Amino acid sequence: MxxxxxxxxxxxxxxxxxxxxxxxxxxxxxxxxxxxxxxRVDVRSVADLRLFPNVVDELRHVRPEQLIPRGYGxxxxxxxxxxxxxxxxxxxxxxxxxxxxxxMITHMLEPLDRLGxxxxxxxLGMLPTGPHAVGHFxxxxxxxRRGLMFNIDLDPRWVRRLIxxxxxxxxxxxxxxxxxxxxxxxLSQEIGVLMTTPPLLERLARRDDLLAAITENVRLIMWGGxxxxxxxxxxxxxxxxxxxxxxxVYGSTMIMGGASQRLGDTELPTFDGFGPYxxxxxxxxxxxxxxxxGVRGQVVTSHVSKSMLLPxxxxxxxxxxxxxxxxxxxxxxxxxxxxxxxxxxxVVEGVY
Amino acid sequence: MLTVDAxxxxxxxxxxxxxxxxxxxxxxxxxxxxxxxxxxTRTMAVLGRASSLPLAARLEALDAAGSLFAAESSEYVALxxxxxxxxxxxxxxxxxxxxxxxxxxxxAAQRARPAGxxxxxxxxxxxxxxxxxxxxxxVHAAGNHPAVHSLWLQALAxxxxxxxxxxxxxxxxxxxxxxxLRAAGxxxxxxxxxxxAHDVADEILRCADLGMVYGGDxxxxxxxxxxxxxxxxxxxxxxLVTADSDxxxxxxxxxxxxxxxxxxxxxxxxxxxxxxxxxxxASALATRLAALPDSVLPRYPLDAALALRDHLAxxxxxxxxxxxxxxLVTDLGDGSAVxxxxxxxxxxxxxxxxxxxxPFPCAWVAPWHRSSDGLAPLRHTLVLTAVxxxxxxxxxLAADPTISNLYLGNRPTTYVHxxxxxxxxxxxxxxRTTSFVSPPRVALWGTPNARLRRx
Numbered sequence: 001m002x003x004x005x006x007x008x009x010x011x012x013x014x015x016x017x018x019x020x021x022x023x024x025x026x027x028x029x030x031x032x033x034x035x036x037x038x039x040r041v042d043v044r045s046v047a048d049l050r051l052f053p054n055v056v057d058e059l060r061h062v063r064p065e066q067l068i069p070r071g072y073g074x075x076x077x078x079x080x081x082x083x084x085x086x087x088x089x090x091x092x093x094x095x096x097x098x099x100x101x102x103x104m105i106t107h108m109l110e111p112l113d114r115l116g117x118x119x120x121x122x123x124l125g126m127l128p129t130g131p132h133a134v135g136h137f138x139x140x141x142x143x144x145r146r147g148l149m150f151n152i153d154l155d156p157r158w159v160r161r162l163i164x165x166x167x168x169x170x171x172x173x174x175x176x177x178x179x180x181x182x183x184x185x186x187l188s189q190e191i192g193v194l195m196t197t198p199p200l201l202e203r204l205a206r207r208d209d210l211l212a213a214i215t216e217n218v219r220l221i222m223w224g225g226x227x228x229x230x231x232x233x234x235x236x237x238x239x240x241x242x243x244x245x246x247x248x249v250y251g252s253t254m255i256m257g258g259a260s261q262r263l264g265d266t267e268l269p270t271f272d273g274f275g276p277y278x279x280x281x282x283x284x285x286x287x288x289x290x291x292x293x294g295v296r297g298q299v300v301t302s303h304v305s306k307s308m309l310l311p312x313x314x315x316x317x318x319x320x321x322x323x324x325x326x327x328x329x330x331x332x333x334x335x336x337x338x339x340x341x342x343x344x345x346x347v348v349e350g351v352y
Numbered sequence: 353m354l355t356v357d358a359x360x361x362x363x364x365x366x367x368x369x370x371x372x373x374x375x376x377x378x379x380x381x382x383x384x385x386x387x388x389x390x391x392x393t394r395t396m397a398v399l400g401r402a403s404s405l406p407l408a409a410r411l412e413a414l415d416a417a418g419s420l421f422a423a424e425s426s427e428y429v430a431l432x433x434x435x436x437x438x439x440x441x442x443x444x445x446x447x448x449x450x451x452x453x454x455x456x457x458x459x460a461a462q463r464a465r466p467a468g469x470x471x472x473x474x475x476x477x478x479x480x481x482x483x484x485x486x487x488x489x490x491v492h493a494a495g496n497h498p499a500v501h502s503l504w505l506q507a508l509a510x511x512x513x514x515x516x517x518x519x520x521x522x523x524x525x526x527x528x529x530x531x532x533l534r535a536a537g538x539x540x541x542x543x544x545x546x547x548x549a550h551d552v553a554d555e556i557l558r559c560a561d562l563g564m565v566y567g568g569d570x571x572x573x574x575x576x577x578x579x580x581x582x583x584x585x586x587x588x589x590x591x592l593v594t595a596d597s598d599x600x601x602x603x604x605x606x607x608x609x610x611x612x613x614x615x616x617x618x619x620x621x622x623x624x625x626x627x628x629x630x631x632x633x634a635s636a637l638a639t640r641l642a643a644l645p646d647s648v649l650p651r652y653p654l655d656a657a658l659a660l661r662d663h664l665a666x667x668x669x670x671x672x673x674x675x676x677x678x679x680l681v682t683d684l685g686d687g688s689a690v691x692x693x694x695x696x697x698x699x700x701x702x703x704x705x706x707x708x709x710x711p712f713p714c715a716w717v718a719p720w721h722r723s724s725d726g727l728a729p730l731r732h733t734l735v736l737t738a739v740x741x742x743x744x745x746x747x748x749l750a751a752d753p754t755i756s757n758l759y760l761g762n763r764p765t766t767y768v769h770x771x772x773x774x775x776x777x778x779x780x781x782x783x784r785t786t787s788f789v790s791p792p793r794v795a796l797w798g799t800p801n802a803r804l805r806r807x
Contacts, residue, residue, distance in 0.1 A: 202390050206397075231367040232388040240390070 023071030059092035121192025279330035282321035396559030413537030418454030437651035453502035464777030486561020494566035495519025587618025587734035615713030
C-alpha cells in the first residue's frame with residue numbers, strides 16, 4: 001500500500017495504518033476520539049486531508065516517542081528527534097524514521113542528474129545543524145552523491161533573538177562569523193555544491209574573493225530556509241551567478257523534508273509537492289477555501305507517510321497557486337513569501 | 353498608469369515587486385519598482401567604484417539639469433499635486449526651487465567652506481584643503497514636500513555619488529530630478545534612484561560613506577548613535593513675541609509661518625509663544641486661519657485625514673481648542689478631504705503639545721514667562737522667529753545649539769534663501785579639511801636649510 005501509484009488509494013491505506021489501534025501512533029490514536037469523524041472511513045483522498053484539524057501546536061509539548069507508529073514494533077529505525085525553527089513560539093518536535101529519510105533524500109537528489117551535476121563533488125552547507133534536521137541530512141545527501149560534506153553551523157534561533165532584542169550589530173557580527181568560516185572552506189577546498197539560505201548567499205556574494213571561488217568551482221547552488229523574492233532570484237541567476245544552476249528547496253520540519261524547485265525557466269520560482277507524501281494547497285486565509293490558480297493565498301501543507309502524519313497545516317507562508325505537474329496531487333507553489341502582518345498604521349508626528 | 357522604474361547603475365531597472373501609488377482620492381496613478389536588497393548592495397558597490405565628473409563638467413551638468421527639470425513641467429506638477437495633496441502653486445514653487453538649487457548647489461555649498469580651507473588643489477600652497485569625508489552619499493528622502501530634494505544636490509555638486517531612496521508617497525520628484533541629471537551629463541553610476549521596502553532601506557545607508565535620513569522621532573532615535581548618518585527630524589519651528597513688541601503688525605507673518613506651503617513643512621511654525629496674555633493673539637490668529645480658502649490647504653486621503661483628526665483629538669487633551677480637531681476634516685466626497693487649520697491655546701509653554709508637528713497648518717499658542725519658562729520651551733527648534741527688541745535674549749537664542757535658524761522680526765519661519773543653511777550647512781557634515789603643504793620652493797641645500805646642515 002505504501003507504494004501505490006494512486007495517491008488517493010495511498011491516503012486510504014495511510015489512514016488505515018495511522019488509525020488502527022495495532023499500528024497507529026499513541027499520539028494519533030489519542031487524537032482520533034476528538035476528531036469528530038473516522039479517518040478510516042471519511043478520508044478517501046488527498047483533498048480530504050483538509051478534514052483534519054491542524055495539530056502541529058501539539059508537537060510543542062508531546063513526547064516524541066508517542067509519535068512513532070506502533071506498527072513498526074521494536075524495529076523502528078529511529079534517526080533522531082528534530083525541532084522546527086521556533087519562529088512561532090516553542091519549537092515543534094518530530095521523530096525521523098529511516099525509511100522516510102531515505103525516500104526524502106532520494107527525492108531531493110533526483111533533480112541533480114537532470115541539472116547535469118556530476119557525482120563526486122564536495123559540498124558546503126551553511127545550514128542549521130543542532131536540533132534542526134536539514135543540516136544533518138544534507139551530509140547524507142552529499143555522501144549519496146559520493147562527495148565530502150563541509151559544514152558551517154547556523155543557529156537561526158540565536159540570530160532571531162538578537163534581532164528581536166534589537167541587537168542588530170551582534171546579529172551582523174554573527175553573520176560575519178559565518179561568512180568568515182565559510183571563506184576558510186571556499187578558499188582552501190574545492191567546493192562543487194553550495195547550500196545555504198538566500199541572505200547568506202547575498203553575504204557570500206558581497207566578497208569578491210568568495211564570488212570568484214564560487215564562480216570557479218561551484219556547479220550547483222542550493223538554497224532554502226528563507227524566502228527569495230523573484231527579483232532577487234533573477235539577479236542571482238542572471239547577474240551574480242550566471243551559468244551556475246540555482247536550485248531551491250522549500251523545506252519545513254512540518255513536512256518532514258522539502259519540496260524541490262521546478263527545473264527550467266519558470267517565470268516565478270515554483271515548488272512542486274512530493275505526492276502523495278508531501279502535498280500543498282493554497283487557500284484564502286479567512287475562508288480556507290482554495291484560491292483560483294494564479295492568485296496568491298496562504299500555503300497549507302500535508303505530510304503523509306508510514307512514519308508520520310501531519311495533515312492540513314496552515315503555514316505562515318503565502319504563494320501563488322499554480323497547477324501541479326501531471327500526476328502530482330494538490331497544488332504547486334510559486335513566488336513564496338512570508339505572511340504579511342498589517343496592523344493599524346499609527347500617526348507619527350513630524351511632517352516626514 | 354505611469355511606471356516609475358528604479359534608476360540603477362546600468363539604467364532604468366524594472367522589478368516584479370511593484371508598489372502602487374494612489375492619489376489623494378485613492379485612484380491609482382502609478383506603480384513603482386521596489387528593488388530587492390541584493391540590487392542595492394550591487395548598485396552601491398558600483399557607485400563606490402565610479403569616478404565623479406570633474407568640477408567643471410559637474411557644474412555644467414547641474415546647470416543643464418536645472419533647466420531640464422523646470423522645462424515642460426505642467427504634467428509633473430499636476431501629478432505631484434494630486435498625489436501629495438499640495439496646492440498646485442506650492443508644487444510649482446517647489447519645482448522652481450529645485451531647478452534653482454541645481455544651478456546654485458555648488459555656490460551654496462561653498463558658503464560652508466572654512467575660511468582657512470581652499471576650494472581646490474590649484475588654490476592652495478600651504479594651508480587647508482576642503483575635501484570630502486567620503487565618496488558615496490545616501491538619502492532617505494521625505495515625501496511631505498518636493499523641495500526637500502533641493503538639498504542633496506549640494507552633495508552631488510561637491511563630487512559625491514548619490515543614492516536616493518524616494519519616499520513611498522511621492523517618488524516622482526526625485527525620479528524627474530535624477531532623469532534630468534542623467535540627461536544633463538551625470539553618469540548612471542553617479543546618481544541613482546533606489547525605491548525599496550522599509551527593510552531594504554538600511555542597506556543603502558550601510559553601503560554608503562555618509563547618509564541623510566528624514567523622519568519622525570523614532571527614525572531619528574534609530575540613527576542617533578550613528579555618526580555617519582545626518583538625521584533630519586521634526587522641525588518644531590516656533591515664533592516668539594516678547595512684551596516689548598506688538599503682535600498686531602506681525603500677524604500676517606505668523607499666519608504665513610503656520611500655513612505657507614499648506615503647513616506641511618518642517619519650517620512651518622508649530623508653536624507660537626507670547627509674553628503676556630496669549631488670548632487676543634490666539635483669537636486673531638484663529639480668525640485669520642479659519643478664513644484661509646481650501647485652495648491653499650493640503651488634501652489627504654479621507655481615511656488618513658480621519659486618523660489625523662483622531663490623533664489630534666487625543667493629543668489636544670487639556671488644551672483649549674480655538675480651531676479644534678472636530679473642524680479639521682472637510683470631506684470632499686471624492687475619497688479625499690481638505691485639512692483645515694487647527695489652533696489650540698495651551699495653559700503653559702511647558703506643555704508637550706508645543707512640539708506636536710502635524711502635516712497641515714497646526715499651531716499651538718502658549719504664554720511665555722521669561723523668568724519661569726526661560727529658554728527651555730524655545731529649544732529644539734529648526735526655525736525660530738523672534739519678535740523682540742531684547743538684545744541679550746537674541747544673543748542667548750543665537751548661542752543655543754538646539755536652535756538651528758534664528759530669524760528676527762517680521763520674517764516668517766518659512767523664509768528660505770539658497771545661501772542660508774537649512775539645519776547648519778549640509779557641507780558641515782559632508783566635508784573636512786585636509787592640511788596641504790606644497791614642496792618647499794627652495795632646494796634642500798639652499799640657504800633656508802643651512803642651519804639643518806650645521807646641526
